[in-house]
Amino acid sequence: MPTASHQRYFNRELSWLQFNHRVMEEARNKRVPLLERLRFLSISASNLDEFYMVRVAGLRTQMLAGMNAPSFDGLTPERQLDKIAKRVDDLITAQEKCWVSIRSELATRKISVLTVSDLDDQALSELQTRFDAQILPLLSPLSVDPAHPFPFLSNLSLGLVASLAHKTEADEQAFALVPIPSHLPRFLQLSAGTKKREYLQIEDVIAYFLPSLFPDFDMRNHGLFRITRDSDIAIDEEAEDLVRHFEFLLKERRRGRVIRLELNEGIETELRDFLVENFECWDEDIQEAKFLGMVDLKGLIDNGRNDLLFPPFQARFPERIRDYDGDHFAAIAAKDILVHHPYEEFDVVIQFLRQAARDPDVVVIKQTLYRTSDDSPIVRALIDAAESGKSVTALVELQARFDEASNLRFARDLERAGVQVVYGLLGFKTHAKVSLVIRREGERLQTYTHLGTGNYHALNAKIYTDLALFTADPVIGADVGKLFNFVTSSSRPRDLAKLSLAPHGLRDRLFEQIDAEIDNAKAGRPSGIWAKLNALVDKGVIDKLYEASQAGVPIELVVRGICCLRPGVKGLSETIRVKSIVGRFLEHSRVVAFGNGHALPSQNAKLFMSSADWMPRNLDRRIETLVPIESATVHDQVLDQIMVANLMDNENSWDLQPNGKYARRKASEDEEPFSAHKYFMDNPSLSGRGHALKTSRPKDLPDPPRVPVKSVDPSAGD
Template sequence: MSNADFLKAPRPTPCTIEGFDPDSPARFFNRELSWLGFNWRVLEEAENPKVPLLERVRFLSISASNLDEFYTVRVAGLRELAQAGNTTPAADGLTPAQQLVKINEDARNLMARQQKVLQTLREMMEDEGISILSAHRITEDDRRALRQTFLDTIFPVLSPLAIDPAHPFPFIANMGYCLAIELQRNRDGNVLKALLPIPSQIDRFVRLPAEGDRHRFCFVEDVLLLHIDSLFPGYSVKDHFGFRVLRDSDLEVEEEAEDLVREFEVALKRRRRGEVVRLTVSPGAPAGLKDIVMRELGVREDETIELEGMIGVADTSELVLNARPDLLWPVFTPRVPERVQDHDGDMFAAIRQKDMLLHHPYETFDMVVRFLNQAARDPNVVAIKNTLYRTSKNSPIVEALCEAAEDGKSVTALVELKARFDEAANIRQSRRLERSGAHVVYGFLDWKTHAKIATVVRREGDKLVTYTHWGTGNYHPITAKIYTDLSFFTCDPALGRDAAKVFNYLSGYANPEGLENLSLSPHSLKPKLLELIEGEIEHARAGRPAQIWAKMNSLIEADMIDALYRASQAGVQIDLIVRGICGLRPGVKGLSENIRVKSIVGRFLEHSRIACFGNGYGLPHEKARVFISSADWMGRNLNRRVETLLEIMNPTVKAQIVSQIIAANLADVAQSWVMQPDGRFLRAEVEDGGFAFNCHRFFMENPSLSGRGSAGAGDVPVLTHRRD
């Protein structure tokens, strides 16, 4: 498929915006509204008829859980600023209060759309033999079956709570779902107000007896209302409504905390009791009971959403049934690189042969686990160092590090306690590592350590050889099955020295000097990127080919955007693949007419960060400069985190990144959205009967260049992407 001229990345036609001032804040899009735009794209995949039905349900659930997290973190922060009277505008010119108004309007529309999508999917599921029964469809036979289910699996964990002077209003946890009930005593008509919190340990959808091949469910709240007599004997339901709480989940840590672990444990408790930022209620709530709930939770009317339909749409993830593989993506088994197989699974031998880049999930993340497991058990290995930002609950990575430490090897683990929503898990992992004898460090109080590095020092003959792994994603075997990320393995001595300096910096706070092939934020990474962009500007002005390809999750840092604007104005051809937030306005004459931006939303979550610069030769070219990174182009990543930007020197790995990975992303049509000058993303268009190239399918079907073994890379397809 080389020299495939039909692979053309679409771009919006450059336009002139009347009255537009390229020096004003209007040159930026708002970060929060751009994120909501991304979540609209996720939701639209739930409406995509080309996506298997239960995968559409999964996209719906993801869009809802994304929105929940957005409110508990981003909206919570804006709310706090607005309440404090802060009027400092964002880069786009909007104050916190103005942003909240726009966010709430868009979010309400998004939630209403989720309900419509859910209804459509329920109807389609019904046709496929998966029923979600409302209360009036539950038969007497079903009731008898539900009675036993209720007594066995629900009743033991419930805590019905009266609301009266002797029973103060209870604490409702973040994302807590609850029934508020008005009850009437049967013998005298006295009214009792009560709450019935539904613990998160209980499934939202209760399974009913199957009818043939049909899977049948009902809502747990309907089951509870059917069994009120068991929870409040002698009472009948007079009225009720459901509500769900979202709380401020951002963490604040004292700057002078002497014991960082203990401080985080305290902060996590504070998070659980954060202020309510959104209350969602079912329609028709009795006014008096609703007023009590709102008053006790401390929410205003504008923070309360009355939702017609299902509250807590994220719970639809329970309906993605493995028992119906015909309604899911076809099974995909990640590849083991041929070169590793040629060496009988010996990772060190495979890496010694030459540098190796794995593209997850297409090449299995098990190779990263094998690398560390082999290091833990190899008597020639003397030291292992590893950064841990996010990892799985029963992490094989942590298991390998503990095994190595217990075997007497020198093990250092950088555990990032500030990994949002994984703080508690990371504290548990750090305690476990310490018990095994590993050195555990926590990096910096003010900066998160987001870099993904592992080093293994091995005695080979009369010298020590350092093997390094550099990743664009986390050491998390579960998310590595759905996140597209890069793993670069090398025993290059220069990169070993660079990695050692980074770990010394993290543990000893000594600024790393003389880095040979690495740039590090918050010190040199952003200046390096700006220098590379300026280099392309100079090439354009000198009449040489000038081109930039970059892939990331978010682009919002103002200096980076302005540098890209200057490059566009100088004639540099710029193609950006930005999955989520994008504050850059592409395709505006005189500002960004040479920039196009696309977003890919599909079966896998695009997560790798890559930057390619033509270096006076254009792209693709063997003399281009190619980098992989842990950092998105955001203020926090470039200015307030420890991140890496690694230049790739190996020719085969460079070709794999440029002519396989980036070229296929740019050529993708099937899963692509193209950003317009007004900020909207439109699906890439396919001519009637035309071929819609799908980069995920391409990667599933074709091995990576640098992972080939004795068969060689000659038959591996590469794409020569050309710009229209």
């Protein structure tokens, strides 16, 4: 049995880079419409930016602090950074090749990205007029000399750098910067309103007119640069005023050190040295590329060419709620409802809270807010409820990365309306997605609960696949009440009947269920574990799954992103298969099923949905939920429909090999091509069908096939 750490686990950071490579590969997938391929390329670049802002910055900080402790896979921070640099170089090369290919294909579809040298005299004259009127007033050319110190440039700034020689004093030389304002479009459209769409990159336009910005100087050389700053936030757990502390930290984050400097390919040495010295990034990642800031490629997408996008998709509204004339409470009281986003509308969640806000019998609303949209209808409903006299509590998580500022703003708006706003527990992010409505019905108080795997974000719900359970189960309602009391009073929840919470109990519940499957396998009874996650990093969970595999438990894992577990290794994980789905929608729901003495899928299986990935931060440092699925219809929907479809998918799937590489899954000769995303767009969910279910059932799915993974000697490396 492999015992060395590098033989048992994949590195977290390198596994993430593998995931981002799969995202980029969708940009090369000919089955994907052309502009959607461009979107995938942009997303892969955006992902890489965040990776540097947080993960690489964290490793750099460890190095600066002299922290050399290895990760659980055996790599020191320095060794991880070395490996990351090599993988990132490969990724950037692949991204650039992909952009060249897509740019060529766009041209054949009459969408062209030109250079200024492609323009004739008339077009140049028109460009001069446009530059003078629309671009020049927004620019701030900056000389850098003893009288003008090097300016501060914010995170992800794109700009031009130039070396200059004074026209009348030849010995006087200078450097200058022209930051490109972020509100300027990266691609300037030349031919609006015509069938042919032509664009210029904004940096090319500014570079062409650069001499006119410095009339007293001759232009020697110029180049393009882009910076990425450390954007992680370290929380001071002794902070007395958390809100003011976060306001301070957000200002500090703008000034985080530069941890990546991107330069145009072939930039002159004097310009490179000038930037490196002034950004003080001698030891940081310095990358040369043909195109900087590929995240901006998304600016070419919304150009009216719908024929180059995915066909439009209309999400469904649960028909069972319509059976009750739109009365959410009556529909939920009759039977649990599971909403499957984005295939079913997020509006059902909004209407649930709006009805609660209007209903005179509703006395209490409690809500967690981790991420939500800028003009949030959820926040609006909570404000309306408070203004109508209801008791409303909002648990606003200030530590939601890159949403801290908007959450601070929401908190103030809610407080002004009379909402009781709390910020959770220091050291523990509240990542659970929960709404609790308490309604007076006769002589009793009835709870209505919404528990989700995703955020209360209307726009994300059109892209992310998530599950939202509505239940009137009073036991679940009581458990959720204890969750809110835990966060508002710091009193550890006791005697939870159905719900499991992190950091107290969720990990233990998982281990208990895995141990039960181990016992079943050892006793010769059927066993099995199916799980769908975004990330599998936690060493304890991985080791427990290895133990289950060695006992003979068949384990099927759908892990979209990071996976540190090695599947299919002889003597370690021979019964474990891992796949990743990357396609039109971002897989985000978390589900886990245990055979419970039966082969999966089975109506006897123990089934759960969760807000938590299997990562140390989720299990030990966040408030998370693990929710049992007990309604027979919802059980069928999640296990026999959602999980089976994910395991069957052979159009958007990648299989993780024991050596750490991913192989794109293809339908075999005796298989039909099958896309889980297309299946759910075409087939309504079970629990929301209401009376219509009697006459129109979704297409039945066969048992998912097992994908063979050849066991290998783990010493083969990653």
